[in-house]
Amino acid sequence: MSLKFNLLNTTDAGGRRGQMHLPHQTVETPVFMPVGTAGSVKAVPQDVVESLGAQVILGNTYHLYLRPGHESIQRLGGLHRFISWPRAMLTDSGGFQVYSLTQLRKVTDEGVRFRSHLDGSLHFFTPEYSMDVQIALGADICMAFDECTEYPADRARAEESLRLTMAWAQRSLDYFRAHRHEVPWLKDPRSPNEGDQGHPMTEGRTQSLFGIVQGGMYLDLRRQSAERLVEMDFDGYAIGGLSVGEPRELTLEVISEVLPLLPESKPRYVMGVGYPDEIEQYARMGVDMMDCVLPTRAARHGLLFTSEGRVNIKNRRYAEDQGPADPACDCMVCRRYSRAYLRHLMQSSEPLGATLNTIHNLAYYLGIMRRVRADLAAGANMPEPVRP
Amino acid sequence: MSLKFNLLNTTDAGGRRGQMHLPHQTVETPVFMPVGTAGSVKAVPQDVVESLGAQVILGNTYHLYLRPGHESIQRLGGLHRFISWPRAMLTDSGGFQVYSLTQLRKVTDEGVRFRSHLDGSLHFFTPEYSMDVQIALGADICMAFDECTEYPADRARAEESLRLTMAWAQRSLDYFRAHRHEVPWLKDPRSPNEGDQGHPMTEGRTQSLFGIVQGGMYLDLRRQSAERLVEMDFDGYAIGGLSVGEPRELTLEVISEVLPLLPESKPRYVMGVGYPDEIEQYARMGVDMMDCVLPTRAARHGLLFTSEGRVNIKNRRYAEDQGPADPACDCMVCRRYSRAYLRHLMQSSEPLGATLNTIHNLAYYLGIMRRVRADLAAGANMPEPVRP
Numbered sequence: 001m002s003l004k005f006n007l008l009n010t011t012d013a014g015g016r017r018g019q020m021h022l023p024h025q026t027v028e029t030p031v032f033m034p035v036g037t038a039g040s041v042k043a044v045p046q047d048v049v050e051s052l053g054a055q056v057i058l059g060n061t062y063h064l065y066l067r068p069g070h071e072s073i074q075r076l077g078g079l080h081r082f083i084s085w086p087r088a089m090l091t092d093s094g095g096f097q098v099y100s101l102t103q104l105r106k107v108t109d110e111g112v113r114f115r116s117h118l119d120g121s122l123h124f125f126t127p128e129y130s131m132d133v134q135i136a137l138g139a140d141i142c143m144a145f146d147e148c149t150e151y152p153a154d155r156a157r158a159e160e161s162l163r164l165t166m167a168w169a170q171r172s173l174d175y176f177r178a179h180r181h182e183v184p185w186l187k188d189p190r191s192p193n194e195g196d197q198g199h200p201m202t203e204g205r206t207q208s209l210f211g212i213v214q215g216g217m218y219l220d221l222r223r224q225s226a227e228r229l230v231e232m233d234f235d236g237y238a239i240g241g242l243s244v245g246e247p248r249e250l251t252l253e254v255i256s257e258v259l260p261l262l263p264e265s266k267p268r269y270v271m272g273v274g275y276p277d278e279i280e281q282y283a284r285m286g287v288d289m290m291d292c293v294l295p296t297r298a299a300r301h302g303l304l305f306t307s308e309g310r311v312n313i314k315n316r317r318y319a320e321d322q323g324p325a326d327p328a329c330d331c332m333v334c335r336r337y338s339r340a341y342l343r344h345l346m347q348s349s350e351p352l353g354a355t356l357n358t359i360h361n362l363a364y365y366l367g368i369m370r371r372v373r374a375d376l377a378a379g380a381n382m383p384e385p386v387r388p
Numbered sequence: 389m390s391l392k393f394n395l396l397n398t399t400d401a402g403g404r405r406g407q408m409h410l411p412h413q414t415v416e417t418p419v420f421m422p423v424g425t426a427g428s429v430k431a432v433p434q435d436v437v438e439s440l441g442a443q444v445i446l447g448n449t450y451h452l453y454l455r456p457g458h459e460s461i462q463r464l465g466g467l468h469r470f471i472s473w474p475r476a477m478l479t480d481s482g483g484f485q486v487y488s489l490t491q492l493r494k495v496t497d498e499g500v501r502f503r504s505h506l507d508g509s510l511h512f513f514t515p516e517y518s519m520d521v522q523i524a525l526g527a528d529i530c531m532a533f534d535e536c537t538e539y540p541a542d543r544a545r546a547e548e549s550l551r552l553t554m555a556w557a558q559r560s561l562d563y564f565r566a567h568r569h570e571v572p573w574l575k576d577p578r579s580p581n582e583g584d585q586g587h588p589m590t591e592g593r594t595q596s597l598f599g600i601v602q603g604g605m606y607l608d609l610r611r612q613s614a615e616r617l618v619e620m621d622f623d624g625y626a627i628g629g630l631s632v633g634e635p636r637e638l639t640l641e642v643i644s645e646v647l648p649l650l651p652e653s654k655p656r657y658v659m660g661v662g663y664p665d666e667i668e669q670y671a672r673m674g675v676d677m678m679d680c681v682l683p684t685r686a687a688r689h690g691l692l693f694t695s696e697g698r699v700n701i702k703n704r705r706y707a708e709d710q711g712p713a714d715p716a717c718d719c720m721v722c723r724r725y726s727r728a729y730l731r732h733l734m735q736s737s738e739p740l741g742a743t744l745n746t747i748h749n750l751a752y753y754l755g756i757m758r759r760v761r762a763d764l765a766a767g768a769n770m771p772e773p774v775r776p
Contacts, residue, residue: 038732038736038738039729039732039733039736039738040733040736040738040740042738042739042740043739043740043743044740045740045743045744046724047720047724063736067732067735067736068707068728068732068735072707072708072728075708076708076710076726076728077710082726082728082729082732083729084724084725084726084729319456319460320460320463320464322464322465332435336434336435336472337472338464338470338472340456340460340464340470341427341470341471341472344426344427344455344456344470345427345428347455347456348426348427348428348451348455350426350427350428350430351430351431351739351742351743352428352430352431352432352433354739355431355433355739355743356433
């Protein structure tokens, strides 16, 4: 069986606190998922990611497929074992990277032909193949293979893209259901109970597959997409194709339109957002899962998110600032290091700069979700009965 | 008063185990000192460097003088506070980097004029100025300003270089004695006891200054250098100008020649060595302190030191190797990560690769010294009385 999702509290505003039982972790939602593109949350050792309280991290199917290769990871026991991450993982479908990173790609009903951004080699992804790769990687949650509509896109383009994404969703689901028993850890005698907290990983606790609502910025297409995916009965639902350059009001409009169409009993995931105030807003609206490269990528460029706003730590004004990055933060970086030192590390291109900045930003993002969960638990209504 | 050095055990082979009481740490010798060039042991957070058991780390005066500047570090309370390192530190004199990194340098009896390798700006270092900079940085141990003779050097060049180094040693010492009370932490009310283990940092526990034996590969010049420095009465003695390209037999010959000329009651430091078997050999011969960029620099290029020899982790043969970097090692990297993963991180240019490789290599180097100290403690003769 796939994931089990329990709602613990709901609010009038639509916010909800829940628990998502996955093979490697019971995840408290709403949850922010740090991105570990190529099998590493960039610049941060796994034990630190754990100590920050990350419950689930992402891996990018496209990157891991190209290097070291999903078959290699499969032989090594799956992604959890390969990178030594005992908690939950989610892999995307590879679709977004194929569209954003590769050149000379050719999309047909069958799939997408593209050239690797690493060496120009030719590859062909279909929904079935994306499932094969994701099953080999073995994340707790896989994503259906979709086409991410660019922004802006005219209606004809959005319709055509959606047609493809819906057909691919069905093919992803069919193939996934037929093959998910092939996940490398399901019968791996080395794996039982590894990293799982109170939910032993037994046979039958398998990977889950989420469908992805697309449709560009056309609300009727989004509705159509959501309704058809719900009919297909995925284990959870994502809203994709956001944070692609559209104004934030539009992002919010799409999320507000789609959320009520998704079944209450299943987790809802908004992909690729966002700034700290965005993830808080969406979490209070009823989004259960979010991921974004922003806290990690910005950190490597010296941008810190703090309770006092954004801090560009490279700024000269911090050269002799003995205060912590964020006076309200008690993360291991803010407890130990000064802004002056963090600035020096960036000015000197010391690799420790990226590490410490990333640790702080992740602590800040994960702290937001912890606070939202506590608020939902404290001030929330009791959950209504959920239809199975 | 400066450092206090107690010998605990000595062996017939000349090996010795001791304790060096410094303002910020009682250092168990023989000791290997990781290099933290610009205020960071590259790619490793300070708490990890601590957990590995590093007792004293190096800072490079040249780099810190250029960026962020010693006056800035002084205003921030000194190097310990700036980088948040509570244990002991040692700074070099800046001399070696001036010779190895800069261009257009001009050496006179007065000092060295050089251009920054960062921006080409003009600077002038004298022995007195090197002391000023090192006192502002505030490491537990400072080094006399010397000229490091290149290898090979003819006798006339080595003699002239030694003449300069001996004159600069006396000027370094005179200036240091007159100014060491200016160290930023001596009267800093925030500092007392910080990081010190059992030896509260009180007034009077000041920085120490080591002289550096030079003389190229000419043993009589080395003898002359050692004897004159001992007359000057430094707090400890270093052997410099080694590991500059000479064959290892020559390195050993110089060390063997110089060690017996140095007072038993003071610490002996061989600068810039070496490979794992070298640091073990020298430690068993009676060298108390060593430093080298090798474990950290090699790590960043994927070269691991292990009980099974050197491992180039980028080698294809490790692509699916599930074993740890070193089966005999219990460091946090070998306990958690496989060779396959470490290789993947290097292949993917993931910053975590440098971090994990460095942690392992440092664990390996520090482990060698721990083992040598245990051997000296177990099988060693009692120390002979030491003249004050």
